[in-house]
Amino acid sequence: MPQPPPDTVLIEELKDALLSSDEKKASRILSDSENQYKPLAFVEAVIVPVLDHIGQGWANDQYALSQVYMSGRICEDLVDGILPEKSEIRKIRPKMAIALLSDYHSLGSRIVWAVLRASGYHFISYGRIEADELVENIIEDRLEVVLISVLMLPSALQVKDVVHGLRRAGCNAKIVVGGAPFRLDKNLWTEVGADAVGFTASDALSIVQSFTRGKPI
Amino acid sequence: MIPHEMTSLDRVLCTLGHNEPDRVPLFLLLTMHGAKEMGLSIPEYFSKAQYVAEGQRRLQEKYNHDCYYAFFYAAIETAAWGGEVVFRENGPPNAGTPFIKSLDQIEGLAPPGVKTSPALSEVLRAIGLLARDADGKVPVIGVVISPFSLPVMQMGFGPYIEMIYRRPDMFAQLMAANEAFCIEWANAQLEAGATAICYFDPVSSPAIIPREIYLETGHPVAMRTLGRINGPTATHLASGIALPVAEDIAGTGTAAIGVSSADNLAAIKEICRGKLTLIGNLNGLEMVNWTRQKVFEVVKAAISAAGAGGGFILSDNHGEIPYQVPEAVLLAISEAVQAYGRYPLKSH
Numbered sequence: 001m002p003q004p005p006p007d008t009v010l011i012e013e014l015k016d017a018l019l020s021s022d023e024k025k026a027s028r029i030l031s032d033s034e035n036q037y038k039p040l041a042f043v044e045a046v047i048v049p050v051l052d053h054i055g056q057g058w059a060n061d062q063y064a065l066s067q068v069y070m071s072g073r074i075c076e077d078l079v080d081g082i083l084p085e086k087s088e089i090r091k092i093r094p095k096m097a098i099a100l101l102s103d104y105h106s107l108g109s110r111i112v113w114a115v116l117r118a119s120g121y122h123f124i125s126y127g128r129i130e131a132d133e134l135v136e137n138i139i140e141d142r143l144e145v146v147l148i149s150v151l152m153l154p155s156a157l158q159v160k161d162v163v164h165g166l167r168r169a170g171c172n173a174k175i176v177v178g179g180a181p182f183r184l185d186k187n188l189w190t191e192v193g194a195d196a197v198g199f200t201a202s203d204a205l206s207i208v209q210s211f212t213r214g215k216p217i
Numbered sequence: 218m219i220p221h222e223m224t225s226l227d228r229v230l231c232t233l234g235h236n237e238p239d240r241v242p243l244f245l246l247l248t249m250h251g252a253k254e255m256g257l258s259i260p261e262y263f264s265k266a267q268y269v270a271e272g273q274r275r276l277q278e279k280y281n282h283d284c285y286y287a288f289f290y291a292a293i294e295t296a297a298w299g300g301e302v303v304f305r306e307n308g309p310p311n312a313g314t315p316f317i318k319s320l321d322q323i324e325g326l327a328p329p330g331v332k333t334s335p336a337l338s339e340v341l342r343a344i345g346l347l348a349r350d351a352d353g354k355v356p357v358i359g360v361v362i363s364p365f366s367l368p369v370m371q372m373g374f375g376p377y378i379e380m381i382y383r384r385p386d387m388f389a390q391l392m393a394a395n396e397a398f399c400i401e402w403a404n405a406q407l408e409a410g411a412t413a414i415c416y417f418d419p420v421s422s423p424a425i426i427p428r429e430i431y432l433e434t435g436h437p438v439a440m441r442t443l444g445r446i447n448g449p450t451a452t453h454l455a456s457g458i459a460l461p462v463a464e465d466i467a468g469t470g471t472a473a474i475g476v477s478s479a480d481n482l483a484a485i486k487e488i489c490r491g492k493l494t495l496i497g498n499l500n501g502l503e504m505v506n507w508t509r510q511k512v513f514e515v516v517k518a519a520i521s522a523a524g525a526g527g528g529f530i531l532s533d534n535h536g537e538i539p540y541q542v543p544e545a546v547l548l549a550i551s552e553a554v555q556a557y558g559r560y561p562l563k564s565h
Contacts, residue, residue, distance in 0.1 A: 066378045073375075102305075104312060153502060153505075153541060154541075181502055185500070
């Protein structure tokens with residue numbers, strides 16, 4: 001099914017509401033659009049472009065991380081209302097999971113979680129997990145894509161262990177990494193053997209979308 | 218007249234006064250490397266004040282840099298509040314699961330006593346040992362986490378951001394408790410012998426929170442807190458960009474600002490000239506893989522951008538150099554400062 005084109009008017013309205021953390025206005029925009037869009041179409045034509053704009057704006061120092069986080073949380077709640085967890089129209093491919101590797105600071109993975117859910121995806125969340133257990137879970141759950149978030153350099157370096165463990169076991173799940181160490185050292189993701197890196201939550205979304213469209217990373 | 222070779226403390230005070238000392242001061246903000254020097258594991262090293270003091274002494278001597286850094290690890294503060302500290306073999310100890318699990322816990326939350334905390338007492342002992350060893354020649358840098366940034370470890374980043382936006386009443390209560398703790402902790406370090414306090418405040422960076430919200434939250438918190446710390450302070454945004462709030466931070470009464478590798482050093486120097494000393498901004502993560510040639514290039518560029526007129530201390534961008542950065546890189550940084558940092562600076 002072709003994707004609906006971005007709705008520039010609603011995008012601007014929702015962007016303003018999200019950047020000022022105005023949940024009521026965001027909710028009103030959604031309810032006013034119910035006759036115009038089916039749930040998933042609203043997600044594709046309005047929510048995804050807005051979250052992408054805000055995520056890129058953070059990467060360009062235009063917006064703050066708190067705005068990215070609050071935007072994701074508000075949209076997550078909106079989308080949960082129109083696409084419940086068990087909804088059949090949630091996107092179940094690629095089969096994927098999100099994990100916080102070894103660290104205790106979950107903001108990055110929480111933002112990615114919110115953006116992917118707000119974009120209509122269904123996925124597993126492993127929460128905070130160590131490398132060995134992550135490898136076991138990926139193999140057992142037969143995942144196609146794993147999004148790994150870290151905050152600290154030692155945790156980023158552990159991605160190497162995850163990749164080695166998977167490849168040794170013949171598992172070709174794509175590993176997508178993100179987090180501060182990868183933003184500050186732009187070559188680190190290749191050093192640890194990841195398949196892709198996301199510098200923002202919307203990057204993570206684009207990477208996942210590239211899988212579903214059959215494009216290479 | 219500037220003497221040919223100043224002590225580290227003279228050099229730092231001179232640059233803080235926005236004058237040119239004999240050379241650009243160098244702060245290698247090393248914490249875990251002390252464990253390597255002592256042949257100890259990271260948990261063992263941080264368990265005793267004597268180990269940290271001796272580690273710092275050896276690092277200062279080896280790399281010929283200009284401070285003793287009395288920072289153990291950030292989570293030591295949440296340990297004092299009853300939080301969990303998770304040690305690891307090759308990185309800084311982390312704060313474990315946040316101990317504030319619901320906003321109800323904030324009501325009536327009382328700050329812990331600094332001197333009754335075994336972990337904080339160990340830091341105070343280390344500062345005392347370092348101050349004695351410094352003998353007025355090397356500045357001893359104490360560290361506090363700002364009241365505005367501590368909640369990231371107390372309650373987790375996400376819930377904290379949501380509280381800032383949605384529950385200003387609870388935010389105010391937590392700030393009151395944190396400010397009382399931060400002031401007592403900073404002043405205890407100064408009494409123990411610290412020369413200055415580094416006020417780590419990453420949440421105040423525009424990378425984390427918009428300036429307009431910062432001006433209503435982190436900025437007044439800093440004004441209230443720094444005004445009651447009985448000594449000089451430096452505000453550090455721990456890799457977060459500083460440029461858009463540099464003038465606001467200057468207004469808090471702090472003497473220096475930690476600058477991100479993502480900041481334009483020359484541009485921020487223009488804003489801060491005569492007002493704030495810049496500390497930075499070498500990329501600690503990239504440093505892991507730097508060659509000697511790369512070290513000389515980046516040190517030269519940083520000094521060229523921000524060294525003129527004083528008001529500049531060469532350092533990393535985060536306030537803690539990763540454990541993985543090799544000795545050869547640290548030695549090369551020290552050599553490069555000697556090569557390019559002598560005042561009057563040469564036009565490169």
